[in-house]
């Protein structure tokens with residue numbers, strides 16, 4: 001166990017915009033309540049309110065992910081876990097989906113100081129949109145997200161067709177699934193896809209976001225995954241033996257989250273744990289079963305048809321076969337070359353068309369381009 005230090009202002013602004021971080025630092029809940037319209041552009045609303053201690057909270061969980069990444073960089077750990085992290089929806093200048101600071105992005109930026117290529121894997125039921133967006137145009141980070149995609153389900157992004165742009169073309173991968181997916185179906189896709197991604201991309205390190213809202217019984221997530229299947233996905237990533245930064249994420253039933261991350265911790269530390277829960281001060285919350293895994297009566301109808309999943313698997317594998325070789329990089333080139341257009345790869349018309357399409361659902365990406373003076377490249 002390591003007690004992490006808080007993230008510094010400069011570490012937060014390695015990804016986030018200064019005005020956004022200053023807003024998180026200085027705004028009181030009272031100010032936000034008095035003038036809510038002024039904070040809408042920062043995503044401060046119902047899902048993401050300002051509360052007392054917010055900035056310290058961001059510095060703590062952000063610092064823990066950066067610390068974990070730096071332990072991996074220095075070879076002081078093979079696996080670093082920050083269950084308080086994994087807030088994958090936060091954008092450069094915008095809070096989103098209960099996420100304020102994107103510690104996944106901050107951790108990956110730290111890993112990129114040492115490792116030429118970093119793989120991000122997201123098993124939260126929601127699309128890892130903030131991380132995808134941050135690295136959408138670089139080939140140094142490949143993002144892979146398995147998520148529920150259906151009309152009206154947050155955040156609405158993460159289509160199979162969103163594959164990255166410019167130098168990042170091919171290095172964003174989305175595996176959109178329907179409601180009610182079950183263990184065998186999920187792992188039957190997850191394992192071969194991850195194996196193929198790692199074989200092709202050859203990452204030096206992996207960042208794994210382990211949102212537990214993908215587990216059965218969640219308040220927001222309508223899937224049928226067992227705690228064991230969730231842990232089996234974690235075990236499969238671990239088995240590749242790469243330096244691994246493990247983060248938490250969503251999860252809206254406390255006892256389910258505790259179960260999933262307990263078994264995840266056991267898998268990652270090579271322990272076996274009994275299904276019967278030992279005596280502990282919180283035991284009463286885990287009744288009436290008092291077991292690590294349990295069969296909840298609530299069953300979500302499974303809309304994932306065998307033939308659709310097979311078609312999806314084939315499409316994903318085809319995409320991966322076409323993945324361009326990720327080049328080695330001169331590590332002096334840090335920070336990563338996100339958002340630098342490279343027109344050698346595609347015609348400006350193609351870049352224009354696909355980025356316009358992408359920015360329809362990724363407004364923060366567009367705003368970032370405007371701030372960076374890159375908007376002209378989008379629409380010229």
Ligand SMILES: [Zn+2]
Pocket residue numbers: 124125126211213249250251
């Ligand atoms: Zn989630």
